[in-house]
Amino acid sequence: IAARAIARAGHLSLLVNNAGIQVEQPSDALDMDRFDRVIAVDLLAVAHLSSRVIGHMAQRGSGAILNISSVHEIVPKPGFLSYSAAKGGIGNLTRTLALEFAGRGVRVNAVGPGATVTPMNAGWTGDPERRRVVEAHIPMGRPAEAAEIAAVAAFLLSDEASYVTGQTLYACGGLSLYGDFARNWST
Numbered sequence: 708i709a710a711r712a713i714a715r716a717g718h719l720s721l722l723v724n725n726a727g728i729q730v731e732q733p734s735d736a737l738d739m740d741r742f743d744r745v746i747a748v749d750l751l752a753v754a755h756l757s758s759r760v761i762g763h764m765a766q767r768g769s770g771a772i773l774n775i776s777s778v779h780e781i782v783p784k785p786g787f788l789s790y791s792a793a794k795g796g797i798g799n800l801t802r803t804l805a806l807e808f809a810g811r812g813v814r815v816n817a818v819g820p821g822a823t824v825t826p827m828n829a830g831w832t833g834d835p836e837r838r839r840v841v842e843a844h845i846p847m848g849r850p851a852e853a854a855e856i857a858a859v860a861a862f863l864l865s866d867e868a869s870y871v872t873g874q875t876l877y878a879c880g881g882l883s884l885y886g887d888f889a890r891n892w893s894t
Contacts, residue, residue: 708756708759709763710759719770720767720770720771721772721773722757722764722770723860723864724756724757724774724775725775726752726753728748728827729749729787729827730742730744732786734785734788737789745789745793746789746792746793746796749790749793749794750793750797750800753797753800757772757774757800757815760772761813761815764808764812764813765808767812768811769812770814771813771814771864771868772804772813772815772816773816773817773860773864774801774815775817775820775860776794776818776819776820777790777819777820777821778819778821778877778879779791780795780797780798780875782883801816801873801875805872809872809873814868814869814871815872815873816868816872816874816876817874817875817876818859818877818878819877819879820851820856820878821850821851821877821878821882822841822845822850822851822880823850823852823853823855824853828850838850845879845880845881846884847880847881851879855878859876862876863876
């Protein structure tokens with residue numbers, strides 16, 4: 708993918724790693740095929756594509772990579788061990804690449820959305836009772852709209868964030884401030 712994009716465009720100045728899935732399953736009875744699939748999509752694909760693009764950006768002396776993480780990078784989500792592990796890995800991947808390539812003009816950051824109205828979250832956003840439970844645990848009292856997350860992503864990719872690297876910006880309505888919420892949040 709990276710080689711085709713570079714060949715077609717001549718260069719890449721921005722990369723957004725946005726693919727993601729989540730699978731709910733009890734941690735004491737993991738289906739390892741399902742676990743491995745989440746890790747492959749949510750973490751390994753990010754590492755693979757980033758490694759194919761970042762050298763090209765560094766040779767040009769500029770570029771920005773944005774990884775879509777989650778508030779679950781730092782706040783565990785019971786029943787979603789693979790997702791929480793992958794997003795925790797995204798945080799360290801982001802910081803490691805940022806440290807390695809900051810001196811070569813490449814910035815690497817992540818956005819960590821909290822509860823957001825998306826098709827992946829239709830299970831709770833479309834169920835009034837489950838949505839009420841989730842909203843009760845968000846300090847701002849509501850989930851994000853996708854456009855709110857996109858605005859944070861656009862900022863991190865822009866020249867306005869030219870001195871920002873190695874950071875995950877949590878766009879989570881304050882969910883990251885309330886680390887114990889997950890114990891009582893069963894969606």
